[in-house]
Amino acid sequence: MPIKDYFTDIKPTWCPGCGNFGIRTALAQALDELKIPNHKLLMFTDVGCSGNQSSWYKMYTFHSLHGRSLPPAIGSKIVNPELTVLVQNGDGGAYGEGTNHLIHAARKNINLIYMVHNNQRYSLTTGQATPTTDEGSKTKSTPYGATEPPINPLTLAIASGATFVARGFAGDLPHLKELIKAAIQHQGFALVDILQPCVVFNKDNTFEWFKERVYKLENHDTSNKLEAFKRAQEWNGENKKIPLGIFYQEQRPTLNKDKNLTQENIENVDISPLIEEFF
Amino acid sequence: MQINNLQWKIGGQAGYGIMSAGEIFGKACTRAGLNAFATNDYPSLVRGGSNTFTIRVKETPFSTYLSKTNLLVALNKETIDLYKHELTENSAIIYDENIPLEEKDFPNINLFPIPMEKFAQEFGYADVMRNTVAIGASFGLLKLDFQFLEGVIKDIFAKKPKVIEPNISAAKAGYDFLKEKESHYQLKPKQAQKQLFISGNHALALGSIKAGLKFAPIYPITPINPLINYLALKSKDHNFIVETPEDEISGILQTIGASHTGARSMVATSGAGFSLMTESLALAGITETPLVILYGQRAGPATGMPTKTEQSDLLFVKNAAHGEFPRIIIAPGDVQECFEETLRAFQLAEKYQLPVIVLTDKFLNESIQTIPNLTSNIQIKRESFATPKQDFKRYQFTESGISPRSIPGQENGFFVANSDEHDEYGYSTSDPEIRTKMVDKRFKKLENLKLPEPILHGNPDARTMIISWGSTKGAILEALEKFDNLNFLQLQYLTPFPDITNLIKNKQLIIIENNRTNQLAKLIQQNTLIKPQHLINKYDGFQFTADQIEEELKKCL
Ligand SMILES: Cc1ncc(C[n+]2csc(CCOP(=O)(O)OP(=O)(O)O)c2C)c(N)n1
Numbered sequence: 064m065p066i067k068d069y070f071t072d073i074k075p076t077w078c079p080g081c082g083n084f085g086i087r088t089a090l091a092q093a094l095d096e097l098k099i100p101n102h103k104l105l106m107f108t109d110v111g112c113s114g115n116q117s118s119w120y121k122m123y124t125f126h127s128l129h130g131r132s133l134p135p136a137i138g139s140k141i142v143n144p145e146l147t148v149l150v151q152n153g154d155g156g157a158y159g160e161g162t163n164h165l166i167h168a169a170r171k172n173i174n175l176i177y178m179v180h181n182n183q184r185y186s187l188t189t190g191q192a193t194p195t196t197d198e199g200s201k202t203k204s205t206p207y208g209a210t211e212p213p214i215n216p217l218t219l220a221i222a223s224g225a226t227f228v229a230r231g232f233a234g235d236l237p238h239l240k241e242l243i244k245a246a247i248q249h250q251g252f253a254l255v256d257i258l259q260p261c262v263v264f265n266k267d268n269t270f271e272w273f274k275e276r277v278y279k280l281e282n283h284d285t286s287n288k289l290e291a292f293k294r295a296q297e298w299n300g301e302n303k304k305i306p307l308g309i310f311y312q313e314q315r316p317t318l319n320k321d322k323n324l325t326q327e328n329i330e331n332v333d334i335s336p337l338i339e340e341f342f
Numbered sequence: 343m344q345i346n347n348l349q350w351k352i353g354g355q356a357g358y359g360i361m362s363a364g365e366i367f368g369k370a371c372t373r374a375g376l377n378a379f380a381t382n383d384y385p386s387l388v389r390g391g392s393n394t395f396t397i398r399v400k401e402t403p404f405s406t407y408l409s410k411t412n413l414l415v416a417l418n419k420e421t422i423d424l425y426k427h428e429l430t431e432n433s434a435i436i437y438d439e440n441i442p443l444e445e446k447d448f449p450n451i452n453l454f455p456i457p458m459e460k461f462a463q464e465f466g467y468a469d470v471m472r473n474t475v476a477i478g479a480s481f482g483l484l485k486l487d488f489q490f491l492e493g494v495i496k497d498i499f500a501k502k503p504k505v506i507e508p509n510i511s512a513a514k515a516g517y518d519f520l521k522e523k524e525s526h527y528q529l530k531p532k533q534a535q536k537q538l539f540i541s542g543n544h545a546l547a548l549g550s551i552k553a554g555l556k557f558a559p560i561y562p563i564t565p566i567n568p569l570i571n572y573l574a575l576k577s578k579d580h581n582f583i584v585e586t587p588e589d590e591i592s593g594i595l596q597t598i599g600a601s602h603t604g605a606r607s608m609v610a611t612s613g614a615g616f617s618l619m620t621e622s623l624a625l626a627g628i629t630e631t632p633l634v635i636l637y638g639q640r641a642g643p644a645t646g647m648p649t650k651t652e653q654s655d656l657l658f659v660k661n662a663a664h665g666e667f668p669r670i671i672i673a674p675g676d677v678q679e680c681f682e683e684t685l686r687a688f689q690l691a692e693k694y695q696l697p698v699i700v701l702t703d704k705f706l707n708e709s710i711q712t713i714p715n716l717t718s719n720i721q722i723k724r725e726s727f728a729t730p731k732q733d734f735k736r737y738q739f740t741e742s743g744i745s746p747r748s749i750p751g752q753e754n755g756f757f758v759a760n761s762d763e764h765d766e767y768g769y770s771t772s773d774p775e776i777r778t779k780m781v782d783k784r785f786k787k788l789e790n791l792k793l794p795e796p797i798l799h800g801n802p803d804a805r806t807m808i809i810s811w812g813s814t815k816g817a818i819l820e821a822l823e824k825f826d827n828l829n830f831l832q833l834q835y836l837t838p839f840p841d842i843t844n845l846i847k848n849k850q851l852i853i854i855e856n857n858r859t860n861q862l863a864k865l866i867q868q869n870t871l872i873k874p875q876h877l878i879n880k881y882d883g884f885q886f887t888a889d890q891i892e893e894e895l896k897k898c899l
């Protein structure tokens with residue numbers, strides 16, 4: 064189906080040129096190629112620029128609280144494993160307010176895809192520094208330059224037990240689309256951290272800046288955890304390079320039960336054998 | 343001689359099986375056709391410190407305890423030091439012979455040193471069987487046929503057959519040791535219908551299972567730990583999932599997500615956890631997602647006294663979370679009500695698509711009581727679901743305020759469950775007109791809500807009226823028997839607040855609460871403009887006993 068059929072008629076309120084547009088397109092292309100019908104799709108977003116997109120998709124969407132797209136998604140997926148659960152979050156919410164949820168969703172290996180729109184800023188609140196802001200970056204909240212080292216979402220996810228860890232770039236849609244497809248097809252928790260230039264509040268990590276630095280992982284053994292750790296630590300180092308692609312993938316049982324619990328008849332649950340124990 | 347009316351208390355250090363001793367004693371009495379009420383007290387420790395279980399036994403149904411004890415069973419010296427002041431005339435202490443006691447320090451009290459440790463060692467499990475010897479000795483002294491205790495031991499240890507025989511032998515050794523001794527207090531079996539001996543936590547859990555529970559992501563906290571453990575144990579056979587989330591925020595949000603997806607789900611917590619949940623409570627409010635929260639209060643603030651009881655969170659629960667949205671708060675007064683109100687909570691949450699909080703406290707959650715059975719006329723059925731056609735309006739403006747609901751996976755049912763204000767489809771909006779209509783729509787649901795009337799106990803024409811809520815019920819009912827010109831209005835539904843003006847005007851009002859700041863009294867005054875004349879409070883970590891309430895009432899009357 065044409066990708067516009069995944070979208071409502073509501074016009075996105077993102078700034079012209081925002082990296083979020085590309086991510087949205089790549090996602091719709093991936094869904095189209097995987098031929099998942101709209102009504103089997105359940106998308107969770109949080110609160111932020113990326114979160115605002117909940118009204119712009121023709122599918123079940125849930126606009127959760129800031130940093131908290133994952134927990135309701137986990138609840139949904141556990142009771143109805145037949146749904147494809149897509150979770151989107153800003154980096155501020157994902158790696159700040161909601162970090163705990165990421166660690167445990169990874170550990171429990173919940174079968175869903177977590178797409179983080181990583182613009183290294185709290186953009187909806189006018190561009191303060193997030194946990195992924197580069198050291199030295201001047202932002203609204205760090206007018207003299209950020210003094211703390213950024214969090215590394217990829218090594219964090221690998222260490223937490225995520226079974227699919229990847230990085231994409233909003234400026235390379237064919238590649239991003241393939242990553243999203245692979246993540247959806249993966250059985251287990253998939254983190255896709257997506258470099259998403261914010262054209263308004265991030266003058267450091269721009270499309271051009273990334274284009275000069277990104278390259279695709281090749282001849283990389285995605286089943287090698289140590290190697291994955293190593294590659295995931297490359298970020299604009301001496302060679303000024305930033306790798307994209309799947310860093311790590313493994314098959315491990317997911318927390319999900321295979322049963323859809325939402326359709327069961329609950330009208331005549333018999334608790335008499337349970338009560339019997341109290342006589 | 344006093345037959346079938348006594349209070350028994352067992353105490354010892356944590357790890358000595360005091361908790362199971364209470365259960366065994368009460369269950370044996372229940373099987374003997376008597377009524378028992380058992381309440382525990384323990385510090386926030388796993389080993390050491392003193393644990394107690396206090397069990398009252400009577401012939402007729404009741405649900406409270408007293409400040410006086412007739413038979414104290416001490417596994418350590420500390421128990422005697424702490425509770426000897428509770429002992430009445432003609433009472434007795436059964437204690438381990440290793441504890442040195444001087445007869446002269448205990449005038450009018452019968453001392454029964456018994457070889458608890460020795461017997462326990464003799465039959466194999468010294469640490470965990472002193473309690474069995476002690477219960478056996480208690481029933482020997484009280485002259486209750488040994489068969490009741492033997493039967494309970496067999497059932498309780500059914501899953502560990504190896505320990506059945508040693509426990510029965512240890513109990514019998516204790517029993518025989520005291521069976522010839524004279525006792526002022528005795529228990530005689532009565533022919534009666536089989537009855538349950540069950541705690542508030544178990545009644546809440548069974549209510550949720552009966553209501554069709556499918557998912558419960560619950561983070562541990564006193565006083566709902568036994569509820570989690572019981573649900574987890576039964577989840578496999580009864581086809582629901584119990585998960586431990588990383589924190590309470592995740593717990594409530596997972597519940598909301600699962601409920602949104604169409605599975606009956608609930609979360610349970612206490613004040614500390616609920617504090618973390620408040621932002622998400624608002625999310626359930628604005629997305630109109632059915633949400634059941636079982637909330638067992640304990641003594642705050644902050645960590646407070648985490649294993650003690652209090653009713654100090656009523657106004658917090660009523661006002662928790664930012665913004666305005668409807669909610670329902672139900673406060674069961676006893677174990678049977680815990681069961682029934684949990685069923686009601688699930689039905690209301692689903693029909694009206696809002697948060698329903700069942701507000702109990704440590705005293706009610708953890709106390710165990712004899713009741714005839716768990717019963718209810720509430721019909722369990724799915725409510726308010728739609729068969730969506732094209733152009734589905736999940737948040738349609740309707741006369742009742744209740745909009746049809748689709749669930750993810752249903753064709754043509756797309757909508758946004760939106761933490762932002764939204765239009766009838768769920769799409770974000772800040773249009774002032776739609777905003778106003780949507781807030782009104784949500785609140786309209788309460789206008790049509792029908793909840794049962796408050797319960798008036800006692801003489802309806804009495805000039806003086808007690809009003810209270812929650813687990814004070816049992817103590818108030820018992821105290822009420824001593825007064826003619828007094829009745830008791832029990833409020834089970836606290837939000838929305840019932841219309842009680844006509845019931846209470848022209849009455850002398852006495853409000854009884856297990857808190858310091860008279861939270862119910864404030865609500866009454868706010869809703870009826872009537873100022874209660876008398877306030878009875880307690881906030882020492884324990885619920886009122888019947889005699890304490892009687893004393894307090896005398897001061898008011
Ligand atoms: C609990 C809570 N704290 C703060 C906010 C305010 N808030 C709204 S959006 C936002 C920043 C979002 O940043 P990010 O997650 O990086 O997403 P972006 O806007 O950059 O897409 C914040 C802090 C909120 N809505 N809720």
Ligand code: SF4
Pocket residue numbers: 076077078080081082083112182186187260261262263264
């Ligand atoms: S502020 Fe930045 S992230 Fe937000 S919409 Fe504009 S460009 Fe995109």
